[in-house]
Each structure stands twice: as structure tokens, then as C-alpha cells.
Amino acid sequence: MTTADAALHFLTGHGTENDFVLLDDPEGALELDTARVAALCDRRSGIGGDGLIRAVRTSAAGIDAPPDAPEWFMDYRNADGSLAEMCGNGVRVFAALLQHAGHVDDDVFAIWTRAGRRDVEVLTRPDTPASPWMVRVGMGTPTTGTQRRRITVGELVLESTDVDMGNPHAVAFLPAGEPLEQLDLTRRPAVDPDPADGTNIELVCLRGERHVALRVYERGVGETRSCGTGVAAVAVAAAQRTSDTSGRPWTVDVPGGRLEVGFLPDGTVTLTGPAMLVAAGRLLG
Numbered sequence: 001m002t003t004a005d006a007a008l009h010f011l012t013g014h015g016t017e018n019d020f021v022l023l024d025d026p027e028g029a030l031e032l033d034t035a036r037v038a039a040l041c042d043r044r045s046g047i048g049g050d051g052l053i054r055a056v057r058t059s060a061a062g063i064d065a066p067p068d069a070p071e072w073f074m075d076y077r078n079a080d081g082s083l084a085e086m087c088g089n090g091v092r093v094f095a096a097l098l099q100h101a102g103h104v105d106d107d108v109f110a111i112w113t114r115a116g117r118r119d120v121e122v123l124t125r126p127d128t129p130a131s132p133w134m135v136r137v138g139m140g141t142p143t144t145g146t147q148r149r150r151i152t153v154g155e156l157v158l159e160s161t162d163v164d165m166g167n168p169h170a171v172a173f174l175p176a177g178e179p180l181e182q183l184d185l186t187r188r189p190a191v192d193p194d195p196a197d198g199t200n201i202e203l204v205c206l207r208g209e210r211h212v213a214l215r216v217y218e219r220g221v222g223e224t225r226s227c228g229t230g231v232a233a234v235a236v237a238a239a240q241r242t243s244d245t246s247g248r249p250w251t252v253d254v255p256g257g258r259l260e261v262g263f264l265p266d267g268t269v270t271l272t273g274p275a276m277l278v279a280a281g282r283l284l285g
Contacts, residue, residue: 008283010040010047013096015089015275017225017256021049022093022277024101028060034081041079047283050224052077053090055097058112070110070117072098078220086115086166088228092135092275095120099133100277115140115166123272132274136262139229139269140166142236151201153189158203160191161240163233165269168199168219171237173206180205180213185223202230204238210246212238213253225256232269235261 008030011022021040023030032054041049054075058065061073074094076084094111098104099122107122119138126133145162151172152158158172170191174180180203189201198219207213214234216227235250249262262270 009280010283011097011100011277011280012047012049013093013275013277014256015092015226015228016254016259016273018087018089018227019049019225019278020090020093021047021052022097023052023054024097025054025056026060026103028056028062030054032075032077037077037081038079041077041081047281049079050218050221051079051084051087051090053087053094053097055094055101055103063114065112069112072103073112074118076113078218079222080220082220083114084167084220086113086118086229088137088139088165088230088232088271089226089273089275091118091120091137091228092133092271092273093277095122095135095137096133096275096277099125113166132276134272135275136270136272137228138264139232139271141267142233142269144236144240147193149194150192151189151203152192153203154184156183160201161237162199163236165229165233165236167229168195168197169202169230169233170199171202171204171234173204173237173241176206178205180215183215185215185217188217188222200227200230200233202227202234204234206238206242207251207253210239210244210248211251211253215255226254226259228259228271228273231259232261232271236269239263 058073121136123134143164160170160172201217216230231252259273
């Protein structure tokens with residue numbers, strides 16, 4: 001860390017073990033560039049996290065937002081410092097951060113992200129310091145692309161479906177009986193054709209009726225324990241793959257836990273799961 005980080009107060013938190021460095025910066029006073037974010041997210045020489053979330057008032061964030069945008073902006077960065085449009089697990093943790101900091105008292109509110117407005121409902125608040133918030137997030141309306149890509153992981157070559165949840169995902173289903181747990185995701189699977197701005201890659205197996213499991217290689221991060229937008233994208237692709245038009249929720253298992261994806265009549269996808277605030281600290285100069 002540099003002297004510029006001295007006295008920087010932070011929290012850490014996670015949603016199904018997708019973990020984040022959290023900065024409370026209401027007036028946008030902090031200067032964040034790619035190198036600084038990457039240093040803060042470094043697990044050996046920094047605080048460590050899959051990404052960084054800054055809570056800043058939309059009016060102070062220096063972004064192009066409509067006049068009626070919600071008060072709070074979730075400034076989300078990947079662990080390599082690159083900007084990201086959205087993070088589903090991050091929204092739940094962001095909601096917990098806003099309530100913890102006293103910025104929001106209501107249990108139903110909206111936030112602004114680079115992918116637009118997201119509606120949040122806090123279902124339960126923690127009754128002990130070690131308990132999670134339970135949060136439902138309106139993830140927006142998905143867009144399923146027509147582009148077919150080939151995902152190569154080890155000796156497997158899989159066809160994927162593009163699903164956009166405000167950020168891009170390539171969802172590939174494993175053949176029946178292929179063990180999800182044994183896939184080597186220490187390096188990024190090859191994607192052909194590879195989008196110019198990259199994509200998140202989900203590898204999926206069916207577990208039962210409206211029940212799937214996944215592993216994810218996130219753009220700008222690597223394999224993570226969970227990806228909220230990826231979970232939503234997978235449920236959308238799985239419902240399409242199985243011709244499920246019931247509108248009933250899907251259960252999605254990730255290495256870090258379990259999430260539920262719902263489908264509203266207007267086409268909005270919802271994501272429900274836990275959010276934990278783990279620790280608070282101050283960087284030493």
C-alpha cells in the first residue's frame with residue numbers, strides 16, 4: 001500500500017463467498033484508479049477480494065446518470081481494477097453496507113449501477129453479528145443472444161449460450177455424468193469467438209427439477225466461489241434449455257452456497273440470498 005492509502009477505512013463482506021473490499025465514500029472523495037483497486041484487492045499484499053465496491057452518492061460519483069436516478073451508486077470494480085457493469089452478489093452486500101452505515105433505513109429501496117437501476121428488498125436483517133442479511137434483488141430483464149460460442153475446458157468442447165444480465169455471460173452445460181467438480185479452472189477456458197470485451201464463463205450441470213449447479217470463471221478475476229449475475233444467467237439459460245415456462249423459481253448451487261432465482265411476470269429476474277459483513281479495519285500508512 002502507498003501513503004495515499006493511509007487512514008483508509010474499509011469493510012469486507014461476501015455473498016455466498018463472492019468477497020469484496022467495501023469503501024464507504026458518500027461524497028466521492030476517494031481517488032480510485034486501476035492500480036489502486038488491484039492493490040487493495042490483492043490477497044497477499046492488500047486486503048483481498050474478488051472485487052471492490054464503493055458506496056457513493058450518485059450525484060457525487062462523476063457518472064452520467066438520469067436526474068431521477070436513486071441516491072446511492074454501487075461503484076463496482078473487478079479485482080484487476082477494471083470497471084464492471086454489475087454484480088448480483090455485490091448488490092446484496094452493498095445493501096447490507098448501506099444499512100450498516102446508516103445511509104438507508106428502509107428495507108425496500110433502489111440503487112444505481114453501471115447497468116442501471118436495481119431494486120432491493122431486505123427480507124431479514126441479522127440478529128447477531130455473525131448472521132447474514134437476506135436480500136432479494138431485481139436483476140433486470142435478461143437478453144439471450146443468438147451467438148453460439150465454443151467453450152474449451154480441458155478436453156471438453158461445449159457450445160454456450162450468451163445471456164446478458166447487464167454484463168455478459170457465456171453459459172455452457174456439461175454432458176450428463178461429466179463431473180463439474182473435476183474441471184480445471186486454474187486458467188481461463190478458451191472462448192471461440194471471444195467477445196472483444198471478454199465474457200464471464202459459466203459451466204453448468206443439471207441437479208434435478210429446476211435445480212442446477214455451476215462453476216464460474218469471472219472476467220477480470222478468475223474462478224470465484226459465486227457470481228450473482230452468472231447465477232441469474234444460468235437460471236435463464238436452464239429454463240430455456242428445459243422449456244420451463246412455469247415461472248417458478250430455480251435453485252442454483254455455487255461452491256460458496258445456494259441462491260434462488262425467481263421470474264416475475266414482467267420479465268424481471270430476481271436473485272435471493274445471503275449477504276455478510278465480515279470485518280472492518282484501517283489501512284496502515
